Amino acid sequence: MEPRDDIASWLAELPTPYEVLAPAEQSLPVVVASPHSGSIYPRAFVATSRLDPMTLRRSEDCFVDEIYGRVPDLGAPLIRALFPRAFLDVNREPFELDPRMFEDALPGWVVSRSPRISAGLGTIARVVASGCEIYRSKLRFEEALQRVGRLYRPYHEALADLVRETRRRFGYCILIDAHSMPSMGGRAGDELGDSGVDFVIGDCHGASCAPELPDLVEGLLSGMGYSVVRNDPYPGGFTTRHYGRPAIGVHAVQIEVNRALYMDEQSYVRRPELTRLAMDLTRLVGAVGGTRPSPME
Template sequence: MGETGFPADWTADPRDPSRHREVPFQIRRPDHQFVPFVFNSPHSGSFYPEAFLAASCLDRQSIRRSEDFMVDALFGSVGALGAPLMRAVYPRAYLDVNREPYELDPRMFSDRLPPFANVRSLRVAGGLGTIPRIVSDTAPIYRSPLRVEEAMARIRDIYHPYHEALSGLLLETHETFGQAVLIDCHSMPSHLKGVSARSRPDFVLGDRFGTSCMPELTEAAVQFLVAQGYNVARNKPYAGGFITEHYGRPYGGLHTLQIEVNRALYMDEAALAPHEGFDDLRANLEGLAQALIETMGTFSLPLALREAAE
């Protein structure tokens, strides 16, 4: 077992030899899961199919602007704490698993979408549906319209297997511990059009305005990060996407918290490379994970023991 607590690192080649294509996700498990936590990085995928790049009007560097660069590595220490870590293989520019399965923009396709497609969501209107139309603020991805069958194939082969695996991890965790906590890990650009870089927080914690997890979990994250000197915001501008909303059911013992990290803390955004702040941030995120685990440990005690401890 390495210093991350996982038996092995991500495989260098994500191909499944039995299917002759890339798997849609990878999961690193510790030798033994001894905490009710699952960490997930749905936007750090970096496998760009050549056919996708050929169909794009963007170069490889530009199309990566929406990627949560190395977020899976930033949270790579959670294995030492006894928690599994899941990540996407394909990038969000190709297919976004943090959306409803069929949030699709009819303007992107040469033929008609099925009637069950959600064509009116705000995310679709903004060009950021399940099959995104743009990266960054406004840069269009495709040279020409797609066939609907192409979108359906991506959803079938990537989206549904991803969520089946994530649901399975959470169910397994809930059955083992009586509860499960999903930490959904993301990064955000340090600059947005029309927004001063100085006004961008270091972290944004999204709990769907208090509906996706117990408030003590969010408060523990705020207190830890502020103590490290970070500027922290809650729910604005990111309250949590589909994953946070869909899996967060605190009344059923399933808590979901989204964490957005300002990319300026750890990377050169133009060069797409980590800088000298990467290791310090990674260490602080391990401390954050430990603080959240300790917080949930208090609430994992049977009620009688908890009352005695208080």
């Protein structure tokens, strides 16, 4: 059986798996990445999934790229994946795969056990965020090779280039990995209760950046009236762990925003509050770009 033509047909319509929104001239030592806001679904993927298109979007960080869309006007680049997280998750190891999803045996070098795989959320996810199974039938490993080779690697090569060039230009780089999370309460609305938060800041429990960076982010967001916690339940994914190298001047922080602040989570429709949130986070990026985190051993 030949692998399905999901990627070939997708790339025929859209020649690149990512987009870099670059400033005319970079003036801030910041890179913003939105790995999960992609919403262009391969038609063959949708056709062969057991889920309808709306349910497939449950894992999508809807509109996060739009929320940070004014960042290039400040002088910082924004990179966004165009393919959806349900098809391939670039915030994972390149081959973090569940063997139960494949009809052929996986090579020994594949990461086949991790908490993310157990949850069904590996590099190629078994389920969407709501827990619904994505696929009607098993995949072949060749399909994983194609997705990683033609989507995952180009995205990370572009992100690595942005980080490298920013560090070369300024002597250091601050990477903001931008995400959204299902509603958990907080200022997003009284109907959500008082137990949740608006933002979760992840710094891999202090390993991915100098401590003053999450201190600054938390202080700015709190000053804007948002509720903020750190590392629980999102300490930072592959991007934060992989790129965060404070000893060499690369500081990575993950920012998760409560979706109920800016969208209807059932209909995937923007709320008017998105405009204010975008203004607040643009201001945050500008303030972060004006700081230089201290070196770490």
